[in-house]
Structure formats: C-alpha cells, structure tokens
Amino acid sequence: MDSPMSGRASIRLTINGTAMELGCPPERILLDLLREDLNLTGTKRGCDLGTCGCCTVLLDGRPVLSCLTLARLAIGHDVTTIEGVTPATGLSPLQKAFVEHGATQCGFCTPGFIMTGTALLRDHPDASREEIERAISGNLCRCTGYLKIVEAIQAVGKETP
C-alpha cells in the first residue's frame, strides 16, 4: 500500500530489548534517534558518512552503521547498542578483554569495535587473526594500531568453548 510516512508519526521498534513507540520524521537517521532523542550516547559519531564505524549498532544482530540507517527502516526490528550488550553488573567477556589487553586508548572507537567484535564472536568464535582483521576493517582506530584489539577478540574467542 502506498502510504507516505511523513510528519512526526510515531514508530515502533525494539531497542535493547525494550519495545518503544517514538515520534520520528522520515529523514531521521538512526544514530540521531539513539543519541539525540534517546540519550543512548554510548554509540559514537565519528564521521556521519560510513567511514569510521564508531556508530556501529546491531540490527537484528547484524552490525550495521547507524549513521547510514534511516530510523524508520528499523521499525519492527531489534536494535542493540553498546548499552544493550553491557551486562547489568560488570563487563561482558569481550569488554573485559578490551580493558585487560589495552585494546582501548581514547575509547572513542571502542563501542563500535565491541559491537562488531561481539557479533563476530557470536558467529565465529574461532576466527583466525586474518578473519578478525577483516571483520574489524570497517572500524577505524587511530590510537591502538589495532594489534591489541585483535588480540583481545582472539583471546575471548579462545576461551569460548
């Protein structure tokens, strides 16, 4: 059916497991919805153009760039942000490994890497060094040189039975 969706008509989607109904114009970008409307500021804005990966979130479990996703295309889908993969207490194994291996320095890229890494470990816990490098090659880090990030992801993969 042809139904133009303009104005601030409300949309329904699930964010970090909570079903929500929100006002959202068609041109609203998911990253803006998360950061500006919902104050989920763990997801970072590094470039707004798909070139850094800082804004990575999971859409139905797939890591995607929230800066290149229309919020309305997430209607009816599950969005998971860094806030959603963080346990109520403590850290996830990958988050812990990032801290312990020194895989975070300034930390601005880190939520994006955690999202990509979480999805990778879920699907391929036994990923090789090369596979990890490839999997994170849409996330930019200017501080670490990536080596400790790869190390951290690999360390968690090895622990996963």
Add this chain to the structure above:
Amino acid sequence: MHLDPFELHRPTSVEETVALAGRLAPKFDYLAGGTDLLPNYKMRLNTRPNLIALEDVSELRGVSLDRVGAMTRLADLEAHGGFRSAYPGVLEAVVEVATPLVRASGTLGGNLLVETRCFFFNQSFPWRESLGFCLKADGDRCHVVPQKEKCYATFSGDLAPSLSVLDAEVEVAGPDGRRRVPVTTMYDAAGDGIQRHHLKPGELLVAVHFPPAARTLRATYRKLRVRPSFDFPELGVAAAARLTADGTIDHLALSVGGTETFPKRFDELTGPLVGSRPTLPRVRELAAEVQKRVRPVHNTFLAADYRKKMTGVFVRRAVGQVLGIGEGRP
C-alpha cells in the same frame, strides 16, 4: 549531519513500486541499503523529495544459483555457501566492496547502480559551492576535463565487472513491464556520463540472473585500491574463461571498471583468442592493448597514468589466472 526532509514510501510489491515510481518520477530515488545514497544525500548531492524504500518488497530478495534478488545484502551473498562455491569470481568482488559494515546493509542492486565518483563531486555542499558546482550536480561545467557536455566521473562499483564477465543479466521492471538486460550492456557507453545506463526513468532492478554457462567459467576479480578496506576501486578487473578438454580457449571475457564512467568489456580483443591455446605472449599483448584503450582521468586518489599502467598488469594477471597460465602475484 542531517538530511533534508523527504517523504518515505514503503511499497511491498514490484508492481506497487513501479506504479508509485511512475507517479513520482522524476522526483524520487529508490532506497536500497542506503550506503551510497545517504552519504550523497547528507552532502546534498541531487537530493529528491521522495524516497521509495525497497526494504519491504519481498520479490527483490532471495538467493539461488540462477537468480539473486536485487535487495540481497552483500553480506548475505558472502555468507551464502552455495553462491560462494558456484561463483567464486563474484565473491572475490563482493568481499572487496567497502567494509564489512557497509556490506551488512549494502545491496546487489545498489552496487550495480552506485553513483559514479569524482573528487569534485563527492564533497559537501559548501565545498562544491566554493569551487563552483559541476555538471553532475547543480552546475554546468566539468572541473576535470573543462567543457560543458560530458561528465567523467568514475564508475566505482565492484560487482558489475564481475557479473558482466559471467554474462549475467539484470531483470528490470518498469511501467511497461519487465525485461532483461545483460549487465554488460546496461551501462551507456555513449552517454554523457550523467545518464549512465539504459534504464528508463522509474525502472527498478529486480534481480540478477545467471546463465547456466556461468557456472562452467573460471573467473576472478582484482581490485586496485590504496587500502584493503574502505576504498572504492581505482581499477577493477574481472576475467572469466573456459578451456576445452584439449586446452584451447573456449570462452574468454574481460571487464574493466574503475577507469571510466562505465565498466567496459573488451570482446573485440578477447574474441580473437577463442579457439587458440593460451600463451603468455598473447596474454601480454591483450593486456597491453587493453591498457592502451582505457582512459582514466585524474579524479580519484591515484593518478590516472598509474591506473592506466596498472590496467595492463591487472589484466595480465587476471587473464593469466583464469587461463591457468598465471604469472606474477596472485
């Protein structure tokens, strides 16, 4: 960076989509994964007041060895074991597109119709305004080859060459019904660089179809870019071949992207090799001739003369590989 307001339409069938497109033309764009369109919209490049999202059109999905829906995400293609083993040459191109995060949303259809690129075009509104707009958006001249008729922006999709050499066809739906167009001839070699293909206004890519022969070809794709991730092709060479049992060339196709406004096949050069035995000198000759014929302009990161020179190297390596007489690095 915000987007200017537009209306978002979400049809669910191909018929509904093309009807809608007919009504809205030319004031609309199709939106697939958005990974090409939305950055361009953020930079105010040829924005339109309506977006027709293809997300819910289920007929545009689905992967089989004969047909891949236009809305298939590149990541899903990558993960599809059957497709991967049937068309390793296409897979080589798929995994070279952008980054894994872009491929998670980017689609096959979007990739075939990805906007051509140019240093003077892929810039913000104020950047372009400060230089003076160009033919391709808001202006009336070209900054690369100064004249007023033609745009030289570079065709930068990775998949078209790799599909072209398999003689894959695109299924198109439009106001006048459906038709099939070979990927190879979909692009307009004689055009002005702005209208870059032979699709009619409002026509929709439904799927890519693979002829049975495609699975009998040995194919490869080689991409030149500065970094092994992120970067668009500065050159992309696809080749496909089949040898007869006695080792003569039965079929050979070559397509080069990343150098001009459309991906280019070189049947007039590969055709004469059919029926002969593959030899290195012939492959080298072919490579040298292709190199001579491509005409990149300097509107991307790497210099045009280097991209031209590399065309020879890449063609030689790619053709050498599919003919089983590989030389040089993989």
Add this chain to the structure above:
Amino acid sequence: MAAPEAPPTYRLIGTRIPYIEGPLKVTGRAEYTDDIKRPGQLIARLLRSPWPHARIRSIDVSAARAMPGVAAVLTGEKYPTPFGVLPITHDETAIAVGKVRYIGDIVAAVAAVDEATADRALQAIRVDVEVLPEYTDPKTGVEKVAEPIHARGLNGTNIQKEVVQHFGDVDAAFAQAHASVRVRGSYAGVTHAFTEPMATIAEATPDGRLTVWSATQVPHYLHRALSEVLGIPMHRIRVIKPEVGGGFGGKSDPLPHEIACAALSLETGRPVKILFDREDVFVTNHGRHPTQNDVRIAVDAGGKILAYDIEALIDGGAWSSFGTVTTYYNGVLSMGPYRVPNFRYRGRRVYTTKPPSGAMRAHGGTNIRYSIELGLDELAEQLHLDPFDLRERNALPPHSTTVNQFRITSTSFVKCLKAARERSGWDDKFRKLPYGRGVGLGCGFYISGSNSPIHFTPKMPQCTVHLKADMDGGIAVHCMQADIGQGSNTLLAVIVAEVVGVDLDRVHVVRVDSDVSPVDIGSYSSRVTFMMGNAARRAGESLRDQLLAAAARVTGYPPEKLVVGHEKIEVRHRPDISISYIDALHAAMERSGALLASGAYTSPPMGGDFKGARAGTAPAYSFAAYVAEVDVDVETGIYKVEKVWAAFDCGRALNRLAVEGQIEGSIHMGLGQLMGETMNYRGSRLMNPSLLEYKIPTPQQMPQVECLLVGDDDPEGPFGGKEAGEGPLIATLPAAGNALYDAVGVRFHELPITPEKVVRGIELRQQSGKSWKGVS
C-alpha cells in the same frame, strides 16, 4: 669497582596496568563532550570562507538573524582580540576580522535551536569580499608578495618565522670530509584524524561565570585564550575537559570555534554546543607541516659524523599556531641520537592560504629525521659499513652536551641498537633477502617534555598535583593534565598508589575542572609522564609523610624508622610491627580533618645562551632504533610492512601495557604518513576532507610489532621513566623507507610513498641502468 646497584623494583610501577577508566570506555559510559547535553542548549554552526584569501567588505547577517529559531549570529568585530597558542604569535581571531585566509576560515557563527535551522541561517548570510591573491607554494612566499597574508610577515613576504643557527664550522667540516650525502626531502602534510570530532559546549550563567566543556588536550591554554579574547577574568571561567577521543596535537591549540562557541553563549545567555563534522575537522587541521628539506651530512673515513647542514622550508598555512617552535624543531631535533660536532641550520616557515599546520605527534622531529636516516643509510653504503655500526659509532654518550647545548642525561640508544639488531635477525637479512623484500634501520630521538612552558608564567611550576585523603580512605587526585587516551590518568593513579602504598582502587582521578584542578600545562611535547609523574610522586610523598608522622605517634617509632608497605605502614626491617593504612590515615586526620597534599614539578634550568637556545631543551630525551621488514609487489608498487622490531628507550617503562600501546599506535600513525596519508591540496583547496579519501591504514596493513623496552632508569624521570607518546612514531618512517631501499634499490625521499611512486622509482632506477640484488 663496586657492582652496579640493581635498579629498585616496585609493586605497581613497571607492570602492565589496564586503564582505570577502561570499563567506562568499553561500555560507552565514558562521557565525551558531545555526550553532554545542557538544558535549553542551542546548536552552533560556522560559516566558512569559500575563498582562499579575501578582504571582507561587508557581511549582511540581517536575513539570518531574522529567521525563526535563530538565536544569534556573530561576526568577527565583536571579539577582535587576537590569540594564538604562542604568546609571541597571536595572529588568530575567533571569527575572521577584515580578511579570510584560507578556504574554511570562519566568517560567521550562528546559534539556533537545531542544526538544520543553523545551517539554513548560514545559507542566508551574504558576504561581500575583494578576492586577494592566493599563495599556495611556500617558495613564492619567501619573496616580497603583493598582498602578504599577515601584516606580520617578514619584510612584506609571507615568512612567518626564520631561524638561522650555526655551531662549529660546517664548511670546514665538509672540506675535510671523507664522504658526504645530500638528501632533498619532500613531505606532504598529514593530519591527526582522531576519531572524536572537536566539540565544545559553553554556558554563560547569570552569576557572571562561564563554563566551557571542550575536547581539548590543553585545558589551561584554552582557559587563557577564552579570558583574553572574551575579556573575562580567568577566575570567572571554568574549563572542564570531558573524556577526549584522541588529540595527537590537534586539540592542543586553543581553537577559534571554542571561543566562538563561548561568545555565542554570552550573546544568548543560553548553553551553546558546537560539534564538528569531519570536513570541519580536516580544514581546522593544525597537522604536520608540508615540508621540504635539504640535508647534507659529512662523515670521516670511519663513518663519524662531522657535520649537518640543513635547510627547511615549511608550509605553515594561514596561521602561526605552534609554527615558531616547528621552525626550530625541524633543525634542532636533529641533535640526537648522534653526536654532531658542527651544525648549521636555516629554517623558514611560510604562511600560505591553506588550513593552518601546527603540532602533530612527534612534532618537528619526524620529517627531518626521515631525511637524516635515509642519508645515513646511503652513507653506510658508500663506506661499506653496516648501518648499525655507523649509528653505534656516532651514538651520543650518556651525560653529555650537544653542540647546541642540549643537556643529555640518560640514553640507552646503544642498547636499543643492539636489541633491534639481534631480535630482527638483521645480520642474516640485510641485503640478503630476495629482490622485493628488504629490511631497514631507522632511529629516533625526541624530547621528553619541553623545558620551556609556553604561554605561562615562567616562575610557576609546569605541573601541580593535589591529593585529598578523607575518612573513606579514598584518595582524590586533582590535576589539569589531559588524558586523551594515552593513559595519563592511570599513571597518575598508579604513582600515587605506589608511593602511598595503597590499592589502586583507592585512588580517584577527578575529571579535569579548572575550578578544582591545579594547573598542568597539558598534553603536548610528551611532557606528561615526566612532569606530571614527578609532581604526582612528590604529592604522594607529602601525603605519605603525613601518614608516617601519624603512624609514628601511634606506634612510638620515629618516622625515619617507618616505611609504607601494602595498605599499611610498617617498621623498617620489622614488617611484623605495622599499622594499617586506614588507621594511620584516621590518626592523621584527628588534628586536621581530611589530609591535603601537593606536589609540583619545575624543570631545571638548561640550554645555552643564544637566541632560540631553549627550543628543544628537555629534562630528558627518548631514543629509538627500529628495524622494519617490507614486502613489495614490484610490478604494482603495493607493499606491506610485515614486521617492526621497535627498540625504544623511554627509561623505565612505568606502565608496560600503555607503553606498548603508544608504540603500536605510533607505528600505525607513522606508517600512515609513509604509505598514503596526505593532505591533498590542489592550489589552496583541500581535496580530501574525509576519512574515505584520507588514507589511514586498516588492520590488514599493520605489521607485527615487537616492542623492545630496553631503557635504563632516567636519573630525573619519575621512577626512572621518560616519554613514550611521540618518540615511538619517528623511527617508523625511516626504518620502512630504508627497508624499501633494501627491497627494490630505490631511495624514496618524498612522502607518502604511494604505490605509483614505487613503480615510478623502480622504473627510474632501471632506466639509469642500475640493477639491484641481481635484478635489473
């Protein structure tokens, strides 16, 4: 001879300590400037100049001002006071006054209810200008020009700074030389490209105060600049530094948008936020200067360096920024790691109508080092010496003085050479690997903290640390040092915990806030570990002494007999007699309540007595020797640095995990400059203001890295430590550059070395008839 005393060992110092704020960063809970939202906040956007150089005739903002949702539109005249990071070169204004000087210069600033409205308002501003000539090539700027970019250019030229130095007798040295080499290096500009775009929030409040949150690596200089330009005394301005997503020098100048943002808040009485998009970040730049240098090196028959003769022409862009320092550094940072008895330098930094260059990681030390190290490699070849042997022969000895009066204290440079040579298997690889594969050696030298604080009252310490220990047993640490990801918060906590003998989680490093943090002059010149480390150590000792005094009262032992143990104070050599930390603290608090302690650091006097003598002086220096191994596809010119053996002397590595992180990150950034990063200008126009076209290396391009931390304790560094934040970048480039020579027989004197240049270089070599490793 007495056996050398074994260096002391510590409980925390020298181990691998994860960042204390790591858990906040990995969960997205660390708060960066753009994560802060103030009630009623407006959004500011900037109108940037589309002209490289123009005189502003008039600006009509009336239509913009009248637009609904627009709260304020500011142009330059309101706050015309010039500022700049160096007190001697105040040539910037918050918003352009009279002239614009590059494409991207700020012409007007708008505050509106949202970004879209602000952007529309920008479109409505009409600017009338007289277009002036653009100056893109620093070579033309050294002559008298029709319209100097700044009135302060030397004698009607665009020269911002000229440095001429001569020590010893260079001409005589060259006349005696057995061999010499000349390298003409050409280096494109590169930029920091931190992942967090600049962001600032300013909030003027009815009590007459102004609070500014900003992504800055030098809160103190921002504090000063805000005060000077806005005319508000410093004590009524509060600067807060939230978490900062990388700086690398790019957030060290006080930047115009920070001041413009504050001005808009004063104008509207509302909080105002400004967030940069990527293009804003690129045109703000302040990155490494595009540089051309001409380096001649003379040696004797044994390979001993006799003289350097160096010229540098530095493209400054539109403003001075750190440029005066840059001009000195491009010469004087060549004064190590080798002894150079004769030295002549002429450096000129020239204004151009391009985005300003400034300080970027290993500021001033990178490009000159590349030329020298490639030159030394060539000399070694001429003399049939191994590159390692040549370097070792010339190593500056510990506790020596350079010809330009740098005081060298600790150096483990020779140890670095030995470690890199041995671990890399150099002797089996150099000139022995097949064509296309090669190894190269490059060395490095960098300041561990600039001895001369800029923009600062010289008689005050460069860093002060305050501690407060209260009844909860926690120790709050206050200091204006700026952690931008390098781990200085963690080091601060570790040092305090080490000295006071407590667990790390007792120590809270309080967010930088000028209302409570005592001044430290920020994160630049690799000064933080050394200066803050010493101040923290002293503060810790002062707190410890108060605890020891209290423990003495409780135990009856005199304080000299007491030492801190882990969470306790015990009698020396009698660990069975002790009092817990908490009991000692509470006993100490009986008289005064919460304990306060302070420690400060001032670098000792040093440097010669001549103009510019202080440039490059530092309380210590870092040293490096790197070997890189590369693999080149000789037909396409595409190459990969496969491995780097990074022998680095940062004195004692205080936090090994952090030091490794700095080395690995530095190698990544250095390889970026080597392989493809470039500020690509056509004329004055930046062609690639995006992370897509600015080629930061991806994970697949990273080499393996072996960190060899061989430094001995520095006598003045905190616990023997020196810098590791910038020096580790420098050696990366020449190591890889020399490895490329070993691989394909071409010396690349132009950066970046893109594949096209590799192909071209090989062709030229072939045309000259020179074969390499048996391949023509």
